[in-house]
Amino acid sequence: MSKLGRYSAQRRKVQTLTETYTVTVADCGTEFLLNSATEFVTTLPNASDAGQGWWARFTVKAAPGSADYTVVATAGDGDNIHGCVFGAEAGACDSTTGSGTDVITFHDGKAKQGDFCEIWTDGTDWYAMAMATEADGITYS
Secondary structure, eight states: OOOTTGGGTTOOEEEEEOSOEEOOGGGTTEEEEEEOSSOEEEEOOOHHHHOTTOEEEEEEEEOOSSSOEEEEOOTTTOSOEEEEEEESSTTOOEEOTTSOBSEEEEOTTTOOTTOEEEEEESSSOEEEEEEESSTTSEEEO
16 A cells, blocks of 8 residues: 655755745745844735735744844734744743734844744734743744
8 A cells, every 4th residue: 555645744845044035925834944144034924915824934043143033024014923932941931912013033142053933824913932942032022
């Protein structure tokens, strides 16, 4: 009996980012690896364009060395990112405290390889869950 492709059923689409990038609707389901010694910005598509169920994950491959990595909502979306950051270190948590924000920051000197933020939309708002090794490794603003 054939395995019918099950070996690849859970394969992720992976894209390494080393510079500023604008995420597209077609990038749904992508694992973005943040891999640069310098600062760069990744811009999400409008939540309404992405549509209900669109998601992506941003994972630190190389800890930011001289500046922050940021993931931002478009100007058209405004402050519509909601979520929490959980961490291994005491005090390593942050949240949007019930009001939206428009920036997720992976901080220079704090974010470590493997820290991540997964984000998805209901077509109106973005919902984020992040894990960081150190306090303030990832924050919302």
